[in-house]
Amino acid sequence: VLGFFATGNGTNDIKGNYGILDQRLAIAWIKANINAFGGxxxxxxxxxxxxxxxSTALHYMTSEMQSFFKRAIIQSAPMTVPF
Structure with a gap:
């Protein structure tokens, strides 16, 4: 909902990676409901x-996400992703 919202780097600014959190919630919803769609x-x-x-690489490398999907396809990944 909030995307990658942030207001700055100061102590009173809003920080976060809400876009990734939104994706995590969507992936969890898919895992919980995919049976209803024949998946x-x-x-x-x-x-x-x-x-x-x-984003896919971040989910792949996060241990809390490992139970939500089996595999990942990362097309044109940045050089910062260690393989």
Whole structure:
């Protein structure tokens, strides 16, 4: 909902990566509800291209997210992603 909202780097500014948190909630919703659409909750694949590749890589490298999907396709990942 808030995207990648931030107001600055000061002590009174709003910081956060709400876009990633929104994505995490969406992935959790898919995991919980994919059966209703004929999908398999144990066969979820994330895909991201360009900026989406960075998001996909962040989810892939976060241990809390490992139970939400089985595999990830990272197309045009940035050089900062260690492989």
């Amino acid at each position: 398999d909750p144990d066969e979820i694949t994330l895909f991201g291209q360009s900026a989406g590749a960075q």
